[in-house]
Amino acid sequence: MIKLNVNGTVHTLDIDNDIPLLWVLREQLGLTGTKYSCGIGNCGSCTVHINGEAVRACVIPVSSLDSSKQIVTIEALSEDNRHPLQQAWKKLDVPQCGYCQSGMLMSAAALLNKIPRPSDEDIDANITNICRCGTFNRVRQGIHLAADINKRGRT
Amino acid sequence: MKKEIINVSRRDFLITTGKAGAGMSLGFYLSGCRENISNEAPTSLMAAATEKLAQVPEVNAWVVIQPDDTVIIRIARSEMGQGTLTGLAQMVAEELECDWSKVTTEYPTPGQNIARDNVWRDFATGGSFGIRGSHQYVRKGGAVARHMLLEAAAEQWGVEMAECKVANSVITHVPSGRTITYGNVAAAAAELFPPEQIELKDPKDWQLIGKPVHRLDTDDKLNGKQIFAADLTLPDMLNASIKACPVFGGKLKTFDETKVSNMPGVRKVVAVHDDAVAVVADTWWQAKKALDALPITWSKGPNTNVNSASIDKMLDEGLTSKENVFVGNQIGDVSKALEGAAKVVEATYRYPFQNHATMEPMNATALWTKDKCEVWCPTQNGTASLHAAADAAGLPVSQCDVYKIHLGGGFGRRGAFQDYVKQVVAIAKQLPGIPVKLLWTREEDMAHGHYHPITKCKMRGGLDDKGNLTGLHVRISGQSILAAVNPGWMTNGADMFTFQGMLPKGDHSISYTVPNLLVDHAMRNPPVPPGFWRGVNINQNAIYMESFIDELAHAAGKDPLTFRQKLMVKHPEGLAVLNAVAEQAGWGKPAEKGVYRGLSVCKAFASHIAACAEVSVNEKGKLKIHRIVAATDPGYAVNPQQIEAQVEGSFVYGLSALLYGECTIKDGAVEQSNFHDYGSMRINEMPKVEVIVMPSGGFWGGVGEPTIAVAAPAVLNAIFAATGKRIRHFPLQGTNLLAS
Numbered sequence: 035m036i037k038l039n040v041n042g043t044v045h046t047l048d049i050d051n052d053i054p055l056l057w058v059l060r061e062q063l064g065l066t067g068t069k070y071s072c073g074i075g076n077c078g079s080c081t082v083h084i085n086g087e088a089v090r091a092c093v094i095p096v097s098s099l100d101s102s103k104q105i106v107t108i109e110a111l112s113e114d115n116r117h118p119l120q121q122a123w124k125k126l127d128v129p130q131c132g133y134c135q136s137g138m139l140m141s142a143a144a145l146l147n148k149i150p151r152p153s154d155e156d157i158d159a160n161i162t163n164i165c166r167c168g169t170f171n172r173v174r175q176g177i178h179l180a181a182d183i184n185k186r187g188r189t
Numbered sequence: 190m191k192k193e194i195i196n197v198s199r200r201d202f203l204i205t206t207g208k209a210g211a212g213m214s215l216g217f218y219l220s221g222c223r224e225n226i227s228n229e230a231p232t233s234l235m236a237a238a239t240e241k242l243a244q245v246p247e248v249n250a251w252v253v254i255q256p257d258d259t260v261i262i263r264i265a266r267s268e269m270g271q272g273t274l275t276g277l278a279q280m281v282a283e284e285l286e287c288d289w290s291k292v293t294t295e296y297p298t299p300g301q302n303i304a305r306d307n308v309w310r311d312f313a314t315g316g317s318f319g320i321r322g323s324h325q326y327v328r329k330g331g332a333v334a335r336h337m338l339l340e341a342a343a344e345q346w347g348v349e350m351a352e353c354k355v356a357n358s359v360i361t362h363v364p365s366g367r368t369i370t371y372g373n374v375a376a377a378a379a380e381l382f383p384p385e386q387i388e389l390k391d392p393k394d395w396q397l398i399g400k401p402v403h404r405l406d407t408d409d410k411l412n413g414k415q416i417f418a419a420d421l422t423l424p425d426m427l428n429a430s431i432k433a434c435p436v437f438g439g440k441l442k443t444f445d446e447t448k449v450s451n452m453p454g455v456r457k458v459v460a461v462h463d464d465a466v467a468v469v470a471d472t473w474w475q476a477k478k479a480l481d482a483l484p485i486t487w488s489k490g491p492n493t494n495v496n497s498a499s500i501d502k503m504l505d506e507g508l509t510s511k512e513n514v515f516v517g518n519q520i521g522d523v524s525k526a527l528e529g530a531a532k533v534v535e536a537t538y539r540y541p542f543q544n545h546a547t548m549e550p551m552n553a554t555a556l557w558t559k560d561k562c563e564v565w566c567p568t569q570n571g572t573a574s575l576h577a578a579a580d581a582a583g584l585p586v587s588q589c590d591v592y593k594i595h596l597g598g599g600f601g602r603r604g605a606f607q608d609y610v611k612q613v614v615a616i617a618k619q620l621p622g623i624p625v626k627l628l629w630t631r632e633e634d635m636a637h638g639h640y641h642p643i644t645k646c647k648m649r650g651g652l653d654d655k656g657n658l659t660g661l662h663v664r665i666s667g668q669s670i671l672a673a674v675n676p677g678w679m680t681n682g683a684d685m686f687t688f689q690g691m692l693p694k695g696d697h698s699i700s701y702t703v704p705n706l707l708v709d710h711a712m713r714n715p716p717v718p719p720g721f722w723r724g725v726n727i728n729q730n731a732i733y734m735e736s737f738i739d740e741l742a743h744a745a746g747k748d749p750l751t752f753r754q755k756l757m758v759k760h761p762e763g764l765a766v767l768n769a770v771a772e773q774a775g776w777g778k779p780a781e782k783g784v785y786r787g788l789s790v791c792k793a794f795a796s797h798i799a800a801c802a803e804v805s806v807n808e809k810g811k812l813k814i815h816r817i818v819a820a821t822d823p824g825y826a827v828n829p830q831q832i833e834a835q836v837e838g839s840f841v842y843g844l845s846a847l848l849y850g851e852c853t854i855k856d857g858a859v860e861q862s863n864f865h866d867y868g869s870m871r872i873n874e875m876p877k878v879e880v881i882v883m884p885s886g887g888f889w890g891g892v893g894e895p896t897i898a899v900a901a902p903a904v905l906n907a908i909f910a911a912t913g914k915r916i917r918h919f920p921l922q923g924t925n926l927l928a929s
Contacts, residue, residue, distance in 0.1 A: 050453065057474040061428075066420035067413015069597070071548050072631045076864040079548060108413035120411045127403055127830065130838060131270030132410030133417060133548040133597030158873035164864060166548050166598050167270040168841025170875040172834070 037101035040065070041110035044101050051097035056080045058096050059107060067108035067136045071164075078163030081137035081144075082107050088144035088160075108136035111143060118187070119143055122179035130167035138163050142177050151181045193389040195329050246379040248337055250297075250308040251281055251330030254375035258358055260287045264294050265302070265309035266319040267569050268406060269599035270838075271893040272831035273319035275404045277327055279827055280320070283397040284331030284389065287371060288358040294405055299571035300590030312571040315604045315721060317794035317891020320827055324889055325389070332387045334378070341378035342369050392825065392886065399884075401830035406595065418567040418594040419552045423624040426554070427456055428473035429616050430480045431627060433465035435636050436857040437716050439490040440464050449479040458483065459619045461612050469616065473628055492716045492857035500715040500854060501539075504645040507666030507711030508537065514711045517688030521705035526660025530651025534744045536737060538648070538917045540729035542717060542859075543641035543850040544867055549597020550634045551609040554626040555617035557582055562589040562614060567596035569604035577607030581614035600842070601721035605674050606639045632862045639720025640852055640859075642668035644687075646733040648740075651705075656745030658756060660705035663691060663733065668719045669712050670726075684712065689727040689793065690734060690898065696795040696890075697727060700763040701738070701756035717854060723842055724897035727793040732919070735789040735902030740915060749788055749906065750776050762885060763790055766799040766820040769881050774801035774818040784815055787906025789899040796890030797822040802876070802903035806911045810927045814844065814874070814904055819896055820881040824888035833880040836896045840878055843900030845870040851920050868922065 036047050040063060047062055054073075059065040059082070068091055071079035075093035082091045083106040084099070099105070111117050115124075119142050122128075129135045138161070145152055145160045152160070157174055165173070247253045253261040262281045268274035278294050302309045310326060311318075335355065342360040343350035346367060353362050358371040392398075409415035434440060444466045446458035454475030461467050466485055470476035507513075527533055553566035555578070562582035568574040571593050579586040591610075596603060613627040629637075644667030651660040669684035678686075689697040691708045699706075722728075742752035750771050757764040767790040771777075780786055783805045790799040803816040819836050826832055849868030853860045861867040901919075909915050914928045 053474055057472065060420075061472040061474060064422070065413070066416070066422075069417075069549070070419065070628070071550065072864050074631075074863050074865060077548070077869075111412065115408065115412055123411050124403075124407055127407060127834065129270075129404075129407055129410040130272070130834060131548065131596060131598045132406075132415055135410050136413050139411065161872045164548070164869045164871065166546060166600070166842065166845070166869060168838025169834075170841060170870075170872040171837050171878055173872060174875075 036096050036099070038096065038099055038105060039101045039103060040105045041107060049096065052095050054092050055082070055094040055096055055099065055105070056091035059091060065107050065109055069133055069136055071133070077134070078141055079134050079137040081140040081163065083140060083144055086144065086147050088141045108140055111139060117143065118180035118183035119146070119176065121183055122176040126172050126176050126179065128169050128172040128176050130169055134163055134165045138165065138169070138173055142173070142180070145177065146180060146184065150184060152177060192391045193325070195325070195387050195389060197329070197333055197383050197385055197387055246376060248334040248375055248378050249330060249383065250305070251327065252285060252334040254371045256372045258288065258291050258370050258372035260285070260292045260358070260371070262292055262294050263297050263309065265297060265312050266323065267312070267314040267571070267593055267596060267599070269314070269569065269596035271319065271835060272404060272828065273314065274406055275402065276320050276827045276831065277323065278405060279397050279400070279402065280324055280327045281331035283395055284328045285335050286355045286357070289397060289402065291358065292405065296593045298590050298592060299575040300586070302572070303575070303586060313573070313604060314569040314599070315601060317894045321795065321889035321891055328389050329387060332389055333383045336384045336387060337378040337381045338371055338374055340381055341374040345369070345374060345377060398825070398827050399829070401828060404831065415595060417549050417597045418554065418565055419549050419597065419628055421554050421565055421594065421626060423554065423556070426624040426626055427469050427471065427620065428476050429467045429469045429613070429625050429627040430473060430476040431461060431465055431467040431612060431629060431633060432480055432485065433633070433637055434487045434489065436487065436489040436492055437718065438492045438857070440488040441466055442486040442488045445484040449483050452479045452482065455479045457620060459616055461615045465612065467612070467616050467627065469620065469625060473626070477630065489857065495716055495857045496855050497853045500643060500717070503713050503715060504643065504666045507713040508645060508647045508664055510711050512711070514709050515683035516707070516709045517683070517685065518691055518693045518699065518706060518708040520703065521660070523660045523662045523705045523707040526705035527649055527651040527662065530659055531654040532652045532744060534650045534652070534741055536648050536740055536915070536917060538646045538733050538736065540644050540732065540919055541851040542643050542854070543722065543846055544635055544638040544852055544861070545600040545602035545722060546634070546864070546867060546869065547596070547598030547600060547602055550629045550631055551602070552626065552628040553609050553613040554624055555613040556624040557614060557617040558622050560588060563592070564589070564610055564614065565592045565594060566610055567594055567599070567603055568607070568610070569596065569599045569601070573604065574607050574610050577610040578614050581611040582618065600723040601725065602639065605721055608637070631864070635862050635867060636859050638852070638859070639674070639718045641722040641725065641728070642670055642719035643715065643717070644668060644729055646729070648733060648737040650737065650741045652741065652745050656747055658703055658741055661703045663708040664711065665709070666711040666713055668714050670719045670721060672712065672714055673719050674721070684710070686726055688730070689725065690730040690791050696793070698792055700760050700791050702759045703756065716857070724793070724894045727791065727898040728843065728846065728901070731789065731791045731793070731898035732902050732905065735791065735899070736905050736915070736917070739787070739906045739909060753788065753790065762797040762822055763792055763799070765885070766790060766797045766822050766883065769820040769883060770799045770801040770818045773879060773881060774803065776801060785907050785910035787903045787908070787910055789902035789906060791898050793895035793898045794891030795824070795888060796892065796895045798895045798899050800896070800899040800903035802907040804904060804907040804911055806908060806926050810925050812908065812921065812926055814876040816877045816879070817903065818879045818881070819899070820883055821892065821896060822883050822885050823890035823892050824884055824886060826882050826884040829882045832882050832892045835892045836880045837878045839894070839896035840900045841870055841875065843897035844904065847901040847904060847920055848874070849920050849922050851922070
């Protein structure tokens, strides 16, 4: 039995230890917002947060997790689509096909948690996700805009 | 273009009177455009969607209006990120005069299209054709629906239709000031005959076409709700993982299912056609794990001695051969011109195999019974998917249907090739009555692409003593897509697609006037399956042409801009986009220290595009692309901000190909297996892109692909300006950019 804390709910699961977190989210918990693309931790489509850090769920065996680790997926980035990144993404029409965007948003959200007003260099260093449609420039703009929205919200 | 008067076929009405069937509703429900879909209770949602639709008759095939004034616009082409869903909806809504804030979309199914005599026409989504191929009939669909809605209101009020007008879904009887909304007359309108003729607006009167409205499909892509086909769950569905013989042309010999049949969740191990084996299990992870453990032997077939070097040799032979050579463009006498030239410049270029690498790997879901086969899939061509499904199912097309789901990238991989559809049906057929989802691993996707074709190109150009281009011979040697994919489209054995960007006329005509010109193609087809690819042949042809024009300018001692301008006097639209990027980039003025510029221009998919790149190369040979100015003239610009997005994105796809894109062949198989050895550009490599959208009107050009063609050559020409080294082999990865 493995206990996982996902989006604030603790799930007790009778599953093999070696299943990557990605497939537990997608196939056991029905959280398909987190995407499979490479399976080797390279492309970032499966990015989720564990205790606020962006991680690649396709290479994390569930055996390395327990209920003390707070896992957050795209489905819980906000309750109402009002996370500053979601607002910015909407305003700038960032997604094209959208398949990589869950991972892109989760990577960006972790970056903003760490660095509230990231520079372009911070973005370059922290956002390493692949997007084949080519949304990078709007992703960059979106992160800056979300940082502005965050700041306006606080003051 | 002025107002167009279009005849309306009675057929459009007669076959549209039937209410939407349940199958169609199922497709709509799964398209994910309209509802907040959860995967948890598909059956009840399906039923709800069916019920909802059945209560609302369509005004015509393109338009359904609900009592609450929600406007549902039906879209036949596939949305894969390129924004066609929004653009096509804008075109229907322009003529419909409806409230844009209440517009949603849904996909009709290809089965319904056939049942209704192709009322939605072409489902194929490729060749940057979505909008330019359907602009007239979708606008007509909107205009006819508007007419019927107005007529219904006039009838209800007992007034002349000519006294009524409409804006934003509100119909007004002008003399009395009475108003009624579309939602209140839609049911009555659905009972009317369409007009015999309809007038389309003059483009100068467009209000919604040309406006940078937001995409209609963004919300669900921000919170994980958008269901891609890879995410689909159906009740009692099983999951399959597949492995086909890694060697092209090889077959499945044996597999030992006893070694995996006791593994958790495994339900069945099945041969798929004659070249693949799949494990079907409760979950996909279980299926994949069992497949990894499955002992398989292959009959590797005739291609085990094919490798990159042997293919290179084959192409080299074609560079000078007279055998199996086809002419794409010929003007004057190029041999004579080269003989008489004061200077002859010669160079050979090479472009590799490349994988599409859509972010969402190939997948499809099928439910087969002896009477019916249904498939849910990401497809660029629903009709092709339907025929593939029927074929594999052994059932007539009328007993099959395909439910399209938004694609996690297409790029040409999911149009002509329905291999994954055929596979999933072959698997489902062995599990009657049980839905099966097949999902490829990334490794399978890399091993079994339909690759960007491989070619080499030998260019010979003659200059007179004043540095004018007098003759040009372009010899392409390499693969034909059509020979492998669609021989029916060939012209007397020639693949005219091979000559994109160098043709005498049409959507991909050459941008220059050359007095003596020969463009020919030695067709050499190595046994690696080629395919359409975002841009396809224009990508390498623009590299060949635009790099070589730069080489000629350099040899002539001329500025690359003025050298081009002189050859483009008779190509004013091309010249205009070239001049636009040169001006905005500051061509002729000094760039920042260490930064150099390169130009490129061409015509592709009927649009004119140009780019100016700014790059630097440091003392270690490391390239940085700082800025790109890009101009595009697509004739009419339906949604300028989405055109900008496509232009920006084209640089990512085109430059990823230039920097990293290569599939090498060893022992008849592709060597690359995932993104670690088939790289793609990341955000840290992305230059600033400035987009100039300059629609000149009077024609319809594509936007999803053209800009890819100018991405690489602009950067390559800038690298030459920076280093003096001309790069002629791609990708750049592993190449020393500094002069050797």
